[in-house]
Amino acid sequence: DIQMTQSPSSLSASVGDRVTITCQASQDISNYLNWYQQKPGKAPKLLIYDASNLETGVPSRFSGSGSGTDFTFTISSLQPEDIATYYCQQYDNLPITFGPGTKVDIK
Amino acid sequence: QVQLQESGPGLVKPSQTLSLTCTVSGGSISSGSYYWSWIRQPAGKGLEWIGRIYTSGSTNYNPSLKSRVTISVDTSKNQFSLKLSSVTAADTAVYYCATILDWGQGTLVTVSS
Numbered sequence: 001d002i003q004m005t006q007s008p009s010s011l012s013a014s015v016g017d018r019v020t021i022t023c024q025a026s027q028d029i030s031n032y033l034n035w036y037q038q039k040p041g042k043a044p045k046l047l048i049y050d051a052s053n054l055e056t057g058v059p060s061r062f063s064g065s066g067s068g069t070d071f072t073f074t075i076s077s078l079q080p081e082d083i084a085t086y087y088c089q090q091y092d093n094l095p096i097t098f099g100p101g102t103k104v105d106i107k
Numbered sequence: 108q109v110q111l112q113e114s115g116p117g118l119v120k121p122s123q124t125l126s127l128t129c130t131v132s133g134g135s136i137s138s139g140s141y142y143w144s145w146i147r148q149p150a151g152k153g154l155e156w157i158g159r160i161y162t163s164g165s166t167n168y169n170p171s172l173k174s175r176v177t178i179s180v181d182t183s184k185n186q187f188s189l190k191l192s193s194v195t196a197a198d199t200a201v202y203y204c205a206t207i208l209d210w211g212q213g214t215l216v217t218v219s220s
Contacts, residue, residue, distance in 0.1 A: 001170075034207065043203055043210035044154065055208070087154060091207075095169040096144075096156040 002026050002090050006099035012107040019075040021102045023066075023088035031067045032092035038101075039084045047086075048073065080106060109134040111204045111211035119198075119218050125191040129204030129211060130184070137162055137182045142207070145178060145189045147200040155200075160187055194218045 003026040013019050023033065031051040036044035046055050048064035051071055061076045075082055083106060088099040115127035129143070136143065144159040158168035160178045168176045172191070180187040191198060201213040 043205075043213050045210075046208050049207065089154075094167050095171070096159075098154040098156070100153050 001095055002029060002093050002097050004088055004090055004097050004099035006086075006088060006102050008102060009100065010103040010105075012105050013078050014107045015078055015080060017078045019078050019082075019104060021073040021086055021088075021104075023071040023073065023099050025069045025071075025090055025092075027093075028068050029090045029092035032090055033064075033066070033071050034089045034091065035062075035064050035073045036087045036089060037082075037084045038087065044087060075104075078104070078106070109206070109209050111206075111209055113202060113204050113211045113214040115214060115216070117215055117217060119194055119216060120220050121195055121218055122193055125189070125194050125198060125202075125216055125218070127189045127202055127204075127214065127216070128186050129188070130186050132185070135182075136180060136185045136187065143178075143180065143187045144205050146203045146205055147198075148203070148213070149197075149200045157189065157191075157202075 005024045007022050033051045035048035037047050038044040047058050047062050051066055052064045063074045065072050085101045085103045087101045110132045112130045119125045142159040145157040148154050158176050158178050160166045160180050166178050175192045177190040196218050199218045201215050203213045204211045
């Protein structure tokens with residue numbers, strides 16, 4: 001299985017701050033990586049697909065980059081509604097695997 | 108974009124089989140090129156991919172669960188289903204049906220006598 005790691009596991013930031021989350025794959029996954037946002041009690045929501053493509057309707061303050069084994073997810077200006085846990089997911093190899101998540105809250 | 112809704116028993120006894128159904132609306136389960144997946148999440152923990160079925164009916168399962176999992180599709184009802192046998196307390200989780208983009212709201216399944 002491809003192991004996905006994320007850092008940090010949690011962070012607190014102020015409204016308007018730039019927030020960056022990293023995701024690392026245990027082997028090369030090209031750009032077969034998605035980023036999901038999950039709010040408490042809700043299903044995950046796709047934000048970024050294929051590492052860097054913004055899903056339709058997702059605010060442009062969200063972005064993703066990277067390829068191979070190292071990926072970055074950025075919120076350019078943190079908003080109160082962005083409080084959530086963020087997961088990366090690889091789908092290059094089966095089984096599909098997720099990172100452990102990064103919990104983001106407001107300082 | 109389609110809507111997905113999970114249904115099934117919320118309580119299953121240990122050693123029994125967990126059975127869930129996902130009803131797809133807003134589109135045909137047999138059209139397009141979709142993988143229809145099951146994913147689960149124990150309380151307070153991360154996401155685990157269980158497996159998927161393609162529109163052709165071919166399946167892929169997580170090796171960690173493969174011996175206990177069956178995913179099937181009923182195109183006449185626009186549904187796909189999950190069966191997980193020989194459950195234990197470790198299988199207690201919120202179970203989601205999903206495509207990459209669209210997810211159901213999730214259903215909590217508790218394994219307890």
